[in-house]
Amino acid sequence: MTQKITIIGGGLAGSLAAIYMAKRGFEVSLFERRPDMRKTSIYQGRSINLALSTRGLHALEKIGLDKDILADAIPMYGRMMHSKSGELSYHPYGKQGQAINSVSRGRLNQKLIELADEFSNIQIYFNSRCIDVDYNTATATFELEDGTHKTITADRILGTDGAFAATRGKLQISDRFNYSQNYLHVGYKELEIPEGEGGSFRMEKNALHIWPRGSFMMIALPNPKGDFTCTLFFPYELFNRLKTDEEIMQFFKDEFSDAVPMMPTLLEDFKRNPVGNLVTVKCYPWVKEDKIALAGDAAHAIVPFYGQGMNCSFEDIVVLDNMIEKYGNDWHKIFDEYQKERKPNADAIADLAVQNYYEMADKVGDKHFLHKKHIEHELTELYPQKFKSQYELTTFSLSGYKYAWDQGEKNNVLLEKIIADGAEDKIKDPSYMEQLWPLLD
Numbered sequence: 001m002t003q004k005i006t007i008i009g010g011g012l013a014g015s016l017a018a019i020y021m022a023k024r025g026f027e028v029s030l031f032e033r034r035p036d037m038r039k040t041s042i043y044q045g046r047s048i049n050l051a052l053s054t055r056g057l058h059a060l061e062k063i064g065l066d067k068d069i070l071a072d073a074i075p076m077y078g079r080m081m082h083s084k085s086g087e088l089s090y091h092p093y094g095k096q097g098q099a100i101n102s103v104s105r106g107r108l109n110q111k112l113i114e115l116a117d118e119f120s121n122i123q124i125y126f127n128s129r130c131i132d133v134d135y136n137t138a139t140a141t142f143e144l145e146d147g148t149h150k151t152i153t154a155d156r157i158l159g160t161d162g163a164f165a166a167t168r169g170k171l172q173i174s175d176r177f178n179y180s181q182n183y184l185h186v187g188y189k190e191l192e193i194p195e196g197e198g199g200s201f202r203m204e205k206n207a208l209h210i211w212p213r214g215s216f217m218m219i220a221l222p223n224p225k226g227d228f229t230c231t232l233f234f235p236y237e238l239f240n241r242l243k244t245d246e247e248i249m250q251f252f253k254d255e256f257s258d259a260v261p262m263m264p265t266l267l268e269d270f271k272r273n274p275v276g277n278l279v280t281v282k283c284y285p286w287v288k289e290d291k292i293a294l295a296g297d298a299a300h301a302i303v304p305f306y307g308q309g310m311n312c313s314f315e316d317i318v319v320l321d322n323m324i325e326k327y328g329n330d331w332h333k334i335f336d337e338y339q340k341e342r343k344p345n346a347d348a349i350a351d352l353a354v355q356n357y358y359e360m361a362d363k364v365g366d367k368h369f370l371h372k373k374h375i376e377h378e379l380t381e382l383y384p385q386k387f388k389s390q391y392e393l394t395t396f397s398l399s400g401y402k403y404a405w406d407q408g409e410k411n412n413v414l415l416e417k418i419i420a421d422g423a424e425d426k427i428k429d430p431s432y433m434e435q436l437w438p439l440l441d
Helices: 012-023 054-061 066-070 105-117 166-172 236-241 245-255 266-272 309-327 331-361 367-382 390-395 401-420 430-440
Strands: 004-008 027-031 049-052 074-076 078-082 088-092 100-104 122-125 129-134 139-143 149-153 156-159 178-183 186-193 208-212 217-222 228-235 279-284 292-294
Touching: 004 012, 012 027, 012 105, 012 122, 012 156, 012 309, 049 105, 049 309, 054 066, 054 309, 066 105, 074 217, 088 367, 100 105, 105 122, 129 166, 156 166, 166 279, 166 292, 186 236, 186 266, 208 331, 217 331, 228 236, 245 266, 279 331, 292 331, 309 331, 331 390, 331 401, 367 401, 390 401, 401 430
Parallel strands: 004 027, 004 156, 027 122, 078 208, 156 292
Antiparallel strands: 049 100, 074 100, 078 088, 129 139, 139 149, 178 279, 186 228, 208 217, 217 228
């Protein structure tokens, strides 16, 4: 008999999961509380950009969607730093040719839903809000658009319904369930740099732009039409202090003087767009016997500063699929091995993402930090087999996030040793480096 899987949450992780499960031959019911994103935009007030990198591309490649998504993605090969005086400095992300890709969240979700819709064994329900889950029987109840209720029982449930998941909410009141949520001290507000004349880009197209200001920052990611989506990350109390039009404009002229002339709708955008929150969610266990499993933000919401939220969620689905391949129909084993594999890695990328906020907002203006980054980049070029940066391991590999975290700590010891020795000019000498490689073991 064909196994039935209910997937709650039709965003990026849920729609990807539906396709993976359907390819396995399961009968999939996919429920999404929002309207059909092919007919209306569902992402107002949220960043429309995502940084698609190796892990996410790997997941899309397995369903044949990678090339389609990359077709109108914009590769970003490094960070372009904007000082307060308007000076620019560029820092590559990785080796020659390595890039993260600015893609549209809405378009990616639409493409996944379109592909899911092609499967005869996927039934998609929009405007369906989950109001109850019984994980003992894999039963879920939904309130539909017309106010009626629909109850569905399956063999198992996959909860991909985001940072404030209804599925996780039910697990939170079960025995021995650990849960934490931590809000970053900054919120965010979306702004815009529109395209220039003839659809031209007003700044370097193939870079992620950052205006680091210590306790806050602004970033900008390119879009195919020539515009940039800007995000101001700002302490809540400072948002509250900017009240009048004059205060808002003076603040931007003081802090982002090179950006203001490119932002004709700045004041309107600032006053209209809401302040968003940034939360890290950690929990465990992610599964309940063989009946329910969490994936994506429902299991591990992270802040966006490593560009890995979607990539990490997609990797969840790949790992779950790998466990199905490995353990066949033993769903107790599948779910348990899945959570054991993913939990340490999810915790690691959550911590890396918070760490990267402070790097982007503050440390990129620190001379010692930049000096260390320069040496790090040199080492990756000189000794690609022996030395890989934490960023490279996180963004351009399929190594575990936990391994990237641990290796980054070892890398830092090695880099500080080189600086303490005053030996930047010696790193091209293999005999000098032979003395240091044991620090990475």
